[in-house]
Amino acid sequence: MSAPLRGRRLLLVEDNRALRRGIARALAERFQVVDEEGDSDRAVERLGDPGFEPYDVVVTDLRLPGAGGLAVLSAARERDERTAILLMTAYGTVEDAVEAMRLGAFDFVQKPFELPELEARIDRALGHARLLGEVAILREERAQMQARSRIVGSSPALHAAISLAERAAPTRATVLVTGETGTGKELIAGLIHAASDRAPGPFVKVNCAALPETLLESELFGHERGAFTSADRQRIGRFEQADGGTLFLDEVADMSLATQAKLLRVLQDQQFQRLGGSRLLHTDVRIVAATNRDLQSAIATGDFREDLYFRLHVIGIELPPLRERPGDLEALSQHFLEEFALEMGKPLRGLSEEALERVRAHAWPGNIRELRNVLERAVLLADGPQVGSAEVGLADATGAPQAWRPGLPPAGLPLAEIERAVLMEALERSAFVQKDAASLLGVSRRKLNYMIQRMGITHPSWRINRSVH
Numbered sequence: 001m002s003a004p005l006r007g008r009r010l011l012l013v014e015d016n017r018a019l020r021r022g023i024a025r026a027l028a029e030r031f032q033v034v035d036e037e038g039d040s041d042r043a044v045e046r047l048g049d050p051g052f053e054p055y056d057v058v059v060t061d062l063r064l065p066g067a068g069g070l071a072v073l074s075a076a077r078e079r080d081e082r083t084a085i086l087l088m089t090a091y092g093t094v095e096d097a098v099e100a101m102r103l104g105a106f107d108f109v110q111k112p113f114e115l116p117e118l119e120a121r122i123d124r125a126l127g128h129a130r131l132l133g134e135v136a137i138l139r140e141e142r143a144q145m146q147a148r149s150r151i152v153g154s155s156p157a158l159h160a161a162i163s164l165a166e167r168a169a170p171t172r173a174t175v176l177v178t179g180e181t182g183t184g185k186e187l188i189a190g191l192i193h194a195a196s197d198r199a200p201g202p203f204v205k206v207n208c209a210a211l212p213e214t215l216l217e218s219e220l221f222g223h224e225r226g227a228f229t230s231a232d233r234q235r236i237g238r239f240e241q242a243d244g245g246t247l248f249l250d251e252v253a254d255m256s257l258a259t260q261a262k263l264l265r266v267l268q269d270q271q272f273q274r275l276g277g278s279r280l281l282h283t284d285v286r287i288v289a290a291t292n293r294d295l296q297s298a299i300a301t302g303d304f305r306e307d308l309y310f311r312l313h314v315i316g317i318e319l320p321p322l323r324e325r326p327g328d329l330e331a332l333s334q335h336f337l338e339e340f341a342l343e344m345g346k347p348l349r350g351l352s353e354e355a356l357e358r359v360r361a362h363a364w365p366g367n368i369r370e371l372r373n374v375l376e377r378a379v380l381l382a383d384g385p386q387v388g389s390a391e392v393g394l395a396d397a398t399g400a401p402q403a404w405r406p407g408l409p410p411a412g413l414p415l416a417e418i419e420r421a422v423l424m425e426a427l428e429r430s431a432f433v434q435k436d437a438a439s440l441l442g443v444s445r446r447k448l449n450y451m452i453q454r455m456g457i458t459h460p461s462w463r464i465n466r467s468v469h
C-alpha cells in the first residue's frame with residue numbers, strides 16, 4: 001500500500017453497507033477523512049452544504065436509492081471542479097459511462113473489483129485533479145494579468161489604488177471605490193474580481209441609479225410570480241446570479257433609503273428573499289460598490305445610511321481625478337489612439353506635439369472617459385500619419401476652460417439656440433452618454449435631462465422609459 005495521503009478528504013457513497021464499510025476501512029489509512037453515505041440524496045445534500053469543505057475525492061455507486069449516482073456526480077462537480085470523481089457500478093453499460101464522463105467523472109470501476117485496483121484508480125484520478133487545479137490557477141493568473149494590463153498609467157496615485165485593489169482582491173472584504181465620473185471605478189472593480197479566487201465565477205453589475213425603487217429591488221433580489229402587477233414570471237435577481245462571484249453595485253449612493261435597508265440586511269447575513277417570496281435564499285457574493293458622490297455629505301443630509309456606509313467601506317479605494325495625475329495623460333492618449341486606430345483600421349503613429357499640448361492644457365472634468373471620447377473622435381477625423389491639434393479639437397493651450405470667454409453671438413441668434421448648440425456639442429463629445437455630458441457642462445444629470453426633454457433632443461442609444469443615464 002502506498003503512503004498515506006495526508007489532509008485528503010474522501011466521500012464514499014454506496015448503499016451496500018458491508019461493501020461500504022470494507023472500502024471505507026481500507027481507505028481510512030490513506031485519507032485523513034473518509035465520510036460515508038448510503039443514499040444519493042443525503043450525499044447531494046452534504047456536497048451542497050457550504051458548511052463542509054469540498055472533497056478531494058468522491059467515490060460513488062451508480063445505482064443508489066434517491067436520485068442516483070449521476071446526481072451525486074453533478075453535485076460534486078458543481079461544488080468544486082477539482083474534485084476527483086470515480087464511479088462504481090455493476091451495470092457498467094457504455095451509455096452510463098458516456099453520460100458519467102460527460103458530467104465530469106474521471107473514471108469507472110466495475111464491480112466486483114479488488115481494493116488495490118480501486119486505490120490505483122483513485123491515485124490516477126487525484127493526479128489528474130491536481131493538474132486541473134494547476135490549470136485553473138494558471139487561468140486565473142492569466143485573467144489577472146489581462147485585467148491589470150488594461151489599466152494604463154504610471155502615476156503614484158494610480159499605482160497606490162491598483163496595489164490596494166490587488167491586496168484586497170483575495171479577501172472577502174467589501175470594497176468601496178470612489179472617484180469622480182470617468183476615473184476608472186468600474187475598471188478597478190473588474191480588476192478586484194479578476195485577481196480574486198472568484199475569477200472563474202460571475203462578475204455581475206447593477207447600476208443602482210438607472211432604475212426606480214421597485215424595479216431596482218427586483219433586479220437585485222428577484223421576484224416571485226405575482227409579486228407586483230407586472231411580475232408575470234419568476235425572476236432570478238442579481239444576488240443569485242452572482243453566487244460564487246462578485247456583485248458590482250455601481251452608483252450605490254443613488255439608492256432609496258428603503259432599498260439601502262434591504263441591502264444592509266443581505267450584507268449582514270448573506271441571506272435574502274425574492275420580492276413576494278417567503279423562502280430565505282443563501283448567497284455567496286463578494287460586493288464591490290462604487291460612487292462618484294460624496295457619501296459623507298449624503299450621510300450628513302440623511303440620504304445615505306451610515307451603517308450601510310461602514311459595511312461597504314471595509315476597504316476604500318479612491319481614484320484620483322485625471323487632472324491630479326497629469327503624468328498619465330500621454331500614455332493614456334497613446335493607448336486610446338492605438339485602440340481606435342486598430343478598430344478603424346487607420347495606420348496612425350501618435351499625437352503631434354501641438355495635439356499633446358492641448359491634451360495637457362485641458363482640465364478633463366469628464367476624466368478618462370472624456371479623454372477616450374476625444375481620442376475616438378480625433379482618430380475618426382485624422383487622415384495623416386499623426387493626430388493633430390485640430391482633430392483633438394480642445395481649446396488651444398492658452399485657453400484653459402476657466403479662461404474661456406464667450407464672444408457675443410451673431411446678431412439675432414436667440415439664447416435658446418446657443419444653449420442648444422452647446423448642449424449638442426457636449427452630448428457629441430461624450431458619445432451621447434448623458435452623465436458624461438452633464439459633467440462636461442457642470443450641471444446635474446437631472447438638470448441636463450430636463451434640458452434635453454425641453455429641447456426635444458433624442459438619440460437612438462437612449463432607451464425609452466429611462467430618462468436618467
Ligand SMILES: Nc1ncnc2c1ncn2[C@@H]1O[C@H](COP(=O)(O)OP(=O)(O)OP(=O)(O)O)[C@@H](O)[C@H]1O
Binds near residue numbers: 151179181187435
Ligand atoms: N487607467 C486606465 N487605463 C485605461 N483605461 C481607463 C483607465 N481608467 C479608465 N479607463 C477607461 O475610461 C472609461 C471610464 O472608466 P470607468 O467606466 O471605469 O469609469 P467610472 O469611474 O466607473 O465612471 P462613472 O462614475 O462615470 O461610472 C472606460 O472606458 C475605461 O475603460
Ligand SMILES: [Mg+2]
Binds near residue numbers: 290
Ligand atoms: Mg462607472
